[in-house]
Amino acid sequence: MLKLDEIQKRLLREVADLHTVPEGAYNIRSNSQSAGRQSTANIEITPKTDVSGLDIRIKPGTKNESVHIPVVMTESGLKEIVYNDFYIGDDADVVIVAGCGIDNCGTADSQHDGIHRFFVGKNAHIKYVEKHYGSGDGAGKRILNPVTEVYQEEGSSMEMEMVQIKGVDDTERVTTAELAADARLVVRERLMTHGEQRAISTYAVALNGKNATADVVSRSVARDHSYQKFDAKIAGNAPCRGHTECDSIIMDEGRILAVPGLEANDRDAMLVHEAAIGKIAGDQLIKLMTLGLTEQEAEEQIINGFLQ
Amino acid sequence: MLKLENVSFQVLADDDKEKEIIRGVNLHLPAGKLVVITGPNGGGKSTLAKLIAGIESPTGGRLFFRGEDITEKSITERARLGIGYAFQHPVRFKGIRVPDLIRIAAGKPLSPADACEYLSAVGLCARDYIDREVNASLSGGELKRIEIATLLARKPALSVFDEPEAGIDLWSFQNLITVFQHMRDTIEDSSILIISHQERILNIADEIIVLKDGRVDRRGSRDEILPTLLGTAAAIPGCGRIQPMEGGGAQC
Ligand SMILES: Nc1ncnc2c1ncn2[C@@H]1O[C@H](COP(=O)(O)OP(=O)(O)OP(=O)(O)O)[C@@H](O)[C@H]1O
Ligand SMILES: [Mg+2]
Numbered sequence: 001m002l003k004l005d006e007i008q009k010r011l012l013r014e015v016a017d018l019h020t021v022p023e024g025a026y027n028i029r030s031n032s033q034s035a036g037r038q039s040t041a042n043i044e045i046t047p048k049t050d051v052s053g054l055d056i057r058i059k060p061g062t063k064n065e066s067v068h069i070p071v072v073m074t075e076s077g078l079k080e081i082v083y084n085d086f087y088i089g090d091d092a093d094v095v096i097v098a099g100c101g102i103d104n105c106g107t108a109d110s111q112h113d114g115i116h117r118f119f120v121g122k123n124a125h126i127k128y129v130e131k132h133y134g135s136g137d138g139a140g141k142r143i144l145n146p147v148t149e150v151y152q153e154e155g156s157s158m159e160m161e162m163v164q165i166k167g168v169d170d171t172e173r174v175t176t177a178e179l180a181a182d183a184r185l186v187v188r189e190r191l192m193t194h195g196e197q198r199a200i201s202t203y204a205v206a207l208n209g210k211n212a213t214a215d216v217v218s219r220s221v222a223r224d225h226s227y228q229k230f231d232a233k234i235a236g237n238a239p240c241r242g243h244t245e246c247d248s249i250i251m252d253e254g255r256i257l258a259v260p261g262l263e264a265n266d267r268d269a270m271l272v273h274e275a276a277i278g279k280i281a282g283d284q285l286i287k288l289m290t291l292g293l294t295e296q297e298a299e300e301q302i303i304n305g306f307l308q
Numbered sequence: 309m310l311k312l313e314n315v316s317f318q319v320l321a322d323d324d325k326e327k328e329i330i331r332g333v334n335l336h337l338p339a340g341k342l343v344v345i346t347g348p349n350g351g352g353k354s355t356l357a358k359l360i361a362g363i364e365s366p367t368g369g370r371l372f373f374r375g376e377d378i379t380e381k382s383i384t385e386r387a388r389l390g391i392g393y394a395f396q397h398p399v400r401f402k403g404i405r406v407p408d409l410i411r412i413a414a415g416k417p418l419s420p421a422d423a424c425e426y427l428s429a430v431g432l433c434a435r436d437y438i439d440r441e442v443n444a445s446l447s448g449g450e451l452k453r454i455e456i457a458t459l460l461a462r463k464p465a466l467s468v469f470d471e472p473e474a475g476i477d478l479w480s481f482q483n484l485i486t487v488f489q490h491m492r493d494t495i496e497d498s499s500i501l502i503i504s505h506q507e508r509i510l511n512i513a514d515e516i517i518v519l520k521d522g523r524v525d526r527r528g529s530r531d532e533i534l535p536t537l538l539g540t541a542a543a544i545p546g547c548g549r550i551q552p553m554e555g556g557g558a559q560c
Contacts, residue, residue: 219403247402287399289383290361290392291413291462301412305403305441 004028004035008072011101014133016070022097026068027054029082031075043067043094053083053115060089060121068097071114076106076140081113090121090153099131102142102168111143118148120183123155130160134167141169150177150185154209157184164199165192165307173201181209181238189218190307193226193254203232207240207269217245221303222254233261236269246275249306251299309499310337310360310466315369317355317522329355331522332369337466339497342488344504344513346537352522353503354396357468360501361393362386373466392464396471396503398455400444406437406454413458426457429487431480449475456487463495469502473509485512510534 025043042062134142234242260273288298317330362383407423424434430453516533518525
């Protein structure tokens with residue numbers, strides 16, 4: 001039932017590891033149309049009527065199920081804003097795979113702005129994976145501006161893996177989260193920019209409940225003339241623990257700005273920020289060269305490892 | 309296998325004066341031999357190893373490997389010709405896992421079983437390291453053993469080990485000796501150069517070279533040199549890293 005061409009299929013593999021139609025609930029959006037959608041007994045996906053996007057409702061107690069909502073764009077010049085809302089019932093434990101792949105061979109910019117909201121019920125556990133990927137050699141840019149809002153109820157946990165390794169020219173990512181008592185947020189961001197790319201990633205996490213914890217870690221590589229800004233702010237409004245970390249490798253003429261932000265509004269808030277930016281360590285290159293790699297091969301191995 | 313002709317290495321020290329770290333060293337390492345370089349801290353041993361691996365370039369003299377002049381060759385070229393170097397202070401990598409490093413060293417795809425074999429050979433329980441990164445979470449001794457395992461996987465014609473015993477516990481010491489002997493037996497015509505302060509490693513040497521103040525102070529067979537080192541404070545001043553033999557004088 002899926003009508004996808006080879007480029008669209010390749011994008012799907014890149015952003016969602018999908019080789020065929022996924023199991024469980026899914027919606028595949030291709031050039032602003034739904035190319036396939038399936039709900040399950042526990043997970044209901046319905047299109048919004050007022051704006052473009054989906055409501056995804058996961059019943060309380062749903063376990064070991066997954067939702068795939070990948071987006072692929074291959075028409076040059078498409079610009080879209082999509083609103084997806086996830087309502088996750090109490091005690092659910094599910095994996096959500098999003099992601100957007102843009103192939104732009106044309107001269108007009110292609111842009112996808114996904115606005116995702118997660119309402120995570122009590123003691124629910126979510127693993128969220130979002131990959132961004134661009135390809136095509138047109139002069140038109142590939143632009144992605146995701147906005148992610150997370151509202152976590154008591155005892156819930158959310159693990160987010162955000163990956164953007166290749167081909168996205170311009171991205172402004174904004175992630176906000178509000179955590180109630182005993183809620184836990186883990187973010188792992190991996191980012192590589194090259195050419196003239198620009199990537200801005202902003203986090204604002206509010207730890208509002210007792211024993212809420214957040215761990216936001218970004219590993220990134222800026223090559224060529226690219227620019228990155230990592231701006232992570234955690235506010236501790238209760239006895240809580242928060243940690244942000246930005247670990248970056250800078251190469252060529254790349255530029256990186258890391259802006260740590262910690263705000264403690266409670267005496268028992270424990271907040272830590274770590275940031276390190278530097279070029280690849282010379283002794284790492286040398287070691288791999290003594291194992292027979294050229295300098296360039298050594299660089300690739302080090303970066304692949306760093307971003308894996 | 310390896311020949312050094314009048315090799316020198318000078319650096320510009322902090323006070324802007326020339327400092328000569330290696331002074332006209334001549335050295336011949338025949339195929340199939342195990343040679344141990346020893347000598348006081350700061351004597352220039354690691355610098356000599358780096359000159360052999362191409363990490364430093366000599367300011368004078370020439371180096372030959374299997375008859376070929378390698379003085380101008382890069383680190384990569386020398387590695388590909390068959391020179392391997394296990395660092396005194398192994399490098400850590402964020403994100404590169406232990407088996408990845410072994411695979412890079414082998415220069416070809418390795419089955420998990422092969423990678424495990426090299427780890428087992430250096431006394432690491434392979435299962436525990438399959439998912440570990442070569443990062444700061446590894447202990448010093450673990451890192452040292454992994455460093456040795458990379459050379460086992462690489463099978464170079466010439467292996468240079470810089471203080472391989474450092475940080476390795478006494479219990480594992482005999483295994484380490486077995487590793488060197490095994491390398492010698494299995495890689496045809498291979499030579500091994502070990503920098504060491506340890507009597508038990510000096511004990512398996514065909515030849516011992518004492519490097520002091522950047523010069524070859526003495527050289528000769530184990531039987532000639534070992535007695536001059538043990539029980540005297542001459543070669544290793546200070547902390548007595550060589551265990552005195554029975555009846556030998558204290559070193560400190
Ligand atoms: N790049 C450099 N610049 C200045 N001094 C250096 C440099 N490299 C080495 N040295 C100095 O040269 C001397 C020899 O160093 P080297 O590391 O080769 O000694 P070593 O014999 O390996 O000592 P150890 O037994 O402690 O490992 C030392 O005094 C060291 O400080
Ligand atoms: Mg040394």
